[in-house]
Amino acid sequence: MSESTITFVILGVAVVLFVWNRLPVEVVALGVALSLWATDVLTIEQAVSGFGETTILFIASLFVVSEALDSTGVTAWAGQQLIARAGTSQTRLLVFTMLLVALLTAVISVNGAVAALVPMVVVIAVRLGRVPSKLMMPLAFGAHAGSMLALTGTPVSVIVSDAAHDAGAGRFGFFEFTLVGVPLVAGVILITVVLGNRLLPDRTAEVIPPDLSQFARTLAEQYEIDHSMARLVVDASSPLVGVARGALDREWDERTTLTGVQRAGRGGLGTDDPVAAGDVLVVSGRPEFVEALHEPLGVRTAPTTVDQPDDQSLLNREIGVAEFIVPPRSEFIGRRVFPGMVFGGSKVVVLAVQRNGEHTRGEVTLAAGDTMLVQGTWQALEQSPPPMLVVDDPAMVRRQAVPLGLGAKQALAVVAAMVVLLATGLVPAVVAGLLAAGALVLLNVVPLPQAYRSISWTTIVLVGGMTPLSAAMQQTGAAQKLADGLIDLVGDAGPYALVAGLFVLTAVLGQLISNMATALIVIPIAVTAAAELDVSASPVLMAVNIAAAAAFITPVATPANLMVMGPGGYKFGDYWKLGSCMLVFFGLVAVFYVPLIWSF
Structure with a gap:
């Protein structure tokens, strides 16, 4: 043969x-490469050469760049601009949606753009009384057309550009794809506007993605968050040192309320436990009344993320909130918690606790099924303790509810620099991509573990395994x-x-x-x-x-x-x-x- x-x-x-x-397509691709070696069609060096191609590195770097734009809230911001400008016209909403996904696809890939916008577009459709089926397929089709707007739109464009170079025709420039992409996007939008209503089904999905854009306001109302919470650290000279926790209520000012006492490295103190220097008192009251306690009680205000826990400050670029559920057999069952305490050594602060849907006051002993609203840095929330269940993924909340979050400006600057390098051809495409990905990691816009997770290894293995077949x-x-x-x-x-x-x-x-x-x-x-x-x-x-x-x-x-x-x-x-x-x-x-x- x-x-x-x-x-x-x-x-x-x-x-x-x-x-x-x-x-899995990865298995098939690797099987192709190994089969070409096993049948002596290619040497082992040729069979694995696909994984050493510059194309592989460039595609991998684009996934990191895409993750930076998505995780810093750039796509959420773009979606909010869509909401603000779409109005109530179905045609206008359709056009804006397809334009937005096409432009995003040119930078962050087809799958990334569609995944980022699906929940937002569904919510917009429901708010305006439209069926999502009239928008979802146009969203995907607009992304396919948008992938032709720039070299970075799809890995296929990178492969085609390299193939043109190898064939002696020269690589396609970064914006040469735009010459084809613009008419494709315009035509797809026009066809959808003219024929979409007749050819798309009038159907509603059984499950609609959650709208997390009003996440903070919803939780603030549901949990009746105390707006006057403060954390006070006990000094060594405080008269409270040595006083049993159960006796503290008699020492308290009637204008403030003691919620609980927490010791570093553990939960709330028991009734008979004595207060020690460094313990944290969580109190509620107007700021001026709390401040008046400093001198007579020998305490000072501790830094906290919940100084003003209203729906405007629950979420920002650095800080977020999450709902935890105590599952059966959790190690947290039986622990005492109260609003204001730092929970589980995980650098998150308890804001409120509910049992059977009812709000609890003061200190409570956790039981299976209890829900807690906690606040902390996004990193701490995304690394929540394994024994707890998280209701809504903090990463998804951050991406939808915090537009232009932490690192957004750096991400946009790095992407702009990469586009300039690609458009001018000052450096090879792979160098531009690696410089951009490296800068995003060094600036901590995309931490290294997140960068690895952002890469579609299916794509990498597929390209690496199938390239030898082309050869x-x-x-x-x-x-x-x-x-x-x-x-x-x-x-x-x-x-x-x-x-x-x-x-x-x-x-x-x-x-x-x-x-x-x-x-x-x-x-x-x-x-x-x-x-x-x-x-x-x-x-x-x-x-x-x-x-x-x-x-x-x-x-x-x-x-x-x-x-x-x-x-x-x-x-x-x-x-x-x-x-x-x-x-x-x-x-x-x-x-x-x-x-x-x-x-x-």
Whole structure:
């Protein structure tokens, strides 16, 4: 069996496994690379060479940049601007939504933009009395079109740009994609405005994502938070030192109320426990009355995040709130807590406790099912103690409810610098991406563990594992055979027919398997066919890029399509109606418009 035949077999098996969708795509991709080595088609160095490509590093760096914009609240801010400007017009809301997701996608990727905006757009639709199904699919389709606005919009653009360079046509510039992206975005919006109402179902999802934009106000009302809380540290010279906790009530001013006493490293003091220097008294009262206690009682005000715990100060760039539930068998059952105490050594402060939905006053012994409202730094809340259950993910709350949060300005500055470097070509794209990711980590906008978590390792492994297949197709002549077959099929119709054939091939595969896997399969065929016809690879590869983005027909074509399926209440067969119109439009742009920009 020849090497090209073996390559065809491996390619066919890979496509079947991708469509079968029973194995993780990472496993299939790694299996492809190892199979090419095991059959002696490639050496081991060639089989793993995909993981050493600069493309891999650049794509990974873009995930970190995307995480910075999302985690610092830039996307939340953009969503709030949408709310402020959309008004009550459904058409205006639709246009603004699609424009916003397209612009975000150009910087933070399709999946990141859609994931960030889905909850917000659903909430807007519900507030305005619209069904989310009229907005969810346009949101995903707008993101697909927006991915063509810039080099950073999708990893496929990075792969295509590198392939054009390797073919001798030169890389695509950062904003060269805009020449195609703008008409694509405009056309997708126009088609949706004209045909969306007729082709999209009128359906409401069973489960709607929560609206966390008013999170602080909701909790402040539910928990009846005390607005006059203060924490007082007992000095060594205080007359309270040595006094039993149970006797303190007799020492207290009638204008202030003692909520509890806490000792560093433990919870509240028992009735018979004596007060010691360094203990913290949590009191309620007007600030001037609390301050009047300093001298006679030998206490001083301790720094706290709950000096003014109203709905305006519960959340800010540094500080947030979270609801904890005490689960059965928790180690916290039986512990005494009270509003104002620092809880569990985790640097979060208890604001309120409820039992069976009823607000408790003063000190309480925790039982299973109790809920606590706590406040602390976002980092402390996101590292909440394992024995406790968190009602709403603090990271999700922060991203929705705190627009332009801590690090937003640094993130925007770093992204702007990266765009300048990419647009001017002063440094290679991978260097610009790594500099941006490194700066975000060094500035602590994205801490290193968060940076690792932000990278889609599925994407990295998929590209690294499938890249050797592209090399094998060219090295063994498999790509040449497929290109010859495609050229024979189109006959003497010329390069336009070639582009049309490649578009159909890429688009069909892209509805069934990952668009990155599709691109890596089709790119070597496209390059070889372009050389065979003696035409430039640039328009041919750009057409492949557009076809890879035209994943409109099925919900499984891309993660973004799947993300909107639940909130939109869609069924599998809902996508093809509007999606087929988009696919035809993308095909027309690829075949007839692209050659006007990049000539054959």
